[in-house]
Amino acid sequence: MDDELGGSDLPPPLSDVVCPFCAMACDDLVVARDQAGQLRVTANGCARARTLFALPALPAHCFIRGRAASLDDALDAAAALLRNAGSPAVGGLAADTEGVSAALALAERLGAVVDHAASDSLFHGLRALQVTGAMTATFGELRNRADLFVLFGTEFDRHAPRLFDRIVHPPTALFRAAGAASGFLIGPGDGAAPEGFERLTAELIHAPAIAAALSQLVVGENPRGDRVGGIAMEDLARVATALREARFGVVGWIAATLDPAAGDVAIEAFNRLVVTANASTRCAGLPLGGKGNALGANYVCAWQYGMPLRSRLGAGPPEHDPLRYRLKSLLAEGGIDALVWLSALNGAEVPDTRTPMVVLARPGQPLPYDPEVLIPVAIPGLDHAGSIHRGDGVAALPLRRLRTATLPTAAAVLNALLDRLPASPHPALFRETAHV
């Protein structure tokens, strides 16, 4: 794509910059830069954006077992490690579309398991999708239309930083009074609720039961008991009435704050609540949160291989199993003998494991140990162009290059690594074309 850098001495601030650092993917940032490549968010960014855009563009060395090395030597060492791996994995996957594509191609060559660092939250939603389906709406629709938000979760500021400014209480809206959306926050915590919102305190482990009770109340049934998950039934009845009377209600959730063992069950219950409400009015689900382009990485894997992440690629047809190929579990069990970890964006902390590891990371990424090979890579959207997916699943956004980069892109490093590895050793016949 076009080089965004002009030749003038004092580059003007850039407007409409896309932030790649969370799934809100805000695209209205104003970013100033100086000659040294130092960036500064001057308008519209959240605290995280301000911190991460301001990371210096340092030249950085590659390292082999803690010793500085050239990129070529680091790639050779990485290839040597991976060439003999029996159970390799390619994880992290916090990168732009092109970085993820290159990582998946490498995994396919290696016969590796692929998974994203933030896939636990992702798979709550995915497993629910595969059982019940989903009924959702995107940010742009809700900004203009939603007059009621029922939000399950906690720490909304951290997981979906500008949700209230951009979507819940936007400055303008087409089909509702812009500032007037009201709603309920259901989850732990007792801080002040945003304007128009009421907090109903409950542990999120009870979210499935709460959503199920709301479904009953929406259709006029009376759930047994006088409390569900700690919330008084009359309070839930008010939520149900609000959902029934809303012109366009929203049931949203921060997947990362749901019960880690059964987040999918909660999301199935949210979906049933949404479908129930749609019998008489309009209502939509809204998954929130996510970092490191997790949704985008999963999408790329789905379109290229037909399967989501947590699949093994290249060792025969793509093989998907959300439990067996959960990378965190495989690492904990010692089931991986060589790991490629990709962390060009935030949200992919390098795992604390003794598994031999090739790490491709943005400068400044904390490391629990010196990995076998460390190759610093450029940050998408700051150092190079590309694209990422927003967390609501429809919009892919363009990333621009904002400064002169000294580091290679993750895709370039991964492609160079691929070139050092032998082609697939087990040619297999393509499945015959069939028709039904």
Added chain:
Amino acid sequence: MSDAYTLLRGGRICDPTGTADGDSLGDLYLKDGRIAAPPPDGARIGEVIDLDGRIVMAGAIDIHSHIGGGKVNLARLLLPEEHRQHGSAPDGLRRSGSGLFTPSSFVTGYRYAEMGYTAAFEPAMLPSNARHTHLELADVPIIDKGCYAVLGNDDFLLERLAAGATQSEVNDYVAWILHATQAVGVKVVNPGGISAFKFNQRRLDLDEAHPHYGITPRHILTTLATSLSDLGVPHPLHIHCNNLGIPGNESVTRDTIAALDGLPAHLTHLQFHSYGTEGDRRFSSAAAEIAETVNRSPNISVDVGQIVFGQTITASADIMSQFRNSGLASPRKWVCTDIECDGGCGLVPFRYRDKAFVNALQWAIGLELFLLIEDPWRVYLTTDHPNGGPFTSYPHLIRLLMDRSFRNEQLARINPDVAAHSRLGSIDREYTLEEIAIMTRAGPARVLGLRERGHLRPGAVADVVVYDDLPDREAMFAAPAWVFKNGRQVARNGALTATGWGDTIVVRPEFDSAIERRLKPWFENHQTVRLGNFRIADGEILDHGRGGLSIVPTLTASDSCF
């Protein structure tokens, strides 16, 4: 550039746009990716392939196939079971992949090429999903591809129409969308209905006022059809009519054709819009009435959206219809999404059963349409992949059209009431090879404005398919003897031999860029993506080394549309 020609010698050249009659033997020269005129004596001939009288056609073109973009990808995620059943390993040439009715991107390109298809058009690209769609299609190898931008439920257009926008303002907006989303056409899906569903309306007829904007589907349709005509976009408005799948919807289909009043238009997946209400089950074929209307309307082209029996998934921007049909989901899971003040998305898995009266009659209705619409230049082979079934069933469908006894054998196997309620068994027509070449190549190329594709005259892109002339037309069309893309052999006897990248085909009509002064604040005040980030730069498609951009010329006053 190379100075050597490739000679395909002694084939029966079946090019309905040329002078060859398909009966006598002819030679075809390929050079630099194009069909070349016979060279002068002494020219260097590189490769010579003896065709021994085999049938030669241009590469086939699929005018309507949901092969990429948000809803297709969500369909893949919804049904991992289908991908577990149909997987393929890497083999040094092919990337691995999976899926039959929502194949992964690489598999999509390989399977099309192996069947002799060299271009396919994704018909339902929501503008807000355009970048994702192009990212996906960039991973579909070999074939050329293009997209139709979906308009007609987007709030910008509806608001402007309600405010009394002039035709020329709408034209500027339509042209801007075509540029910004890198599209080759415009599709309207259930005009006004997708938006009405967001206001909790569950059905919208052609002359029913939209609950918020007060305008009618008729107004949306005719304004958009006029736009494309005014702008000289070769592909006329691609229309998915109101009331898809509802018994009795044949009247809205005929009213839609009447509303167009001679404006060029393409009605898509017509089978789903040709239903009557006769009989005990209040569900009947109106194919004869619809075909007669199409026959009388030279401004109208159609594709059929034939169903084939078996498991598939219906994937549509028409969330109003998909929500209504969600109870039919098999397996019982489905997705509906309201999207960006732009459109929607609905996914309902479905199994067409040959013993079920409704499904069996749908099958018969599609075939009746193929056989009763007289002009093969105006009716194209589609299953509305994956909605009626996978594109890999095209060879089977070609046999059904070319082989009456085979067709009647199939008719005898399905729900027996259908034979009694359909005139299919009494239709003698069998498609000729030339008619197949028209409906799968020359016709789609003409209605898309692809002047360099769909024929074998000198100057055409050298997309060439060679078939063995087998009595079993299904076997013949499933595994062509040779397939050439841009002059290079990519498949032999139905198996891939090489891979590469096709072009993205776009159209770029002129317009007054002042429309951006209206759009920029709209994006800032009402959307969640800024105008500059919405627009897709050429470099986003070109910079990955995965095929070029091919720009379809707009029509001038001297071009006839049909």
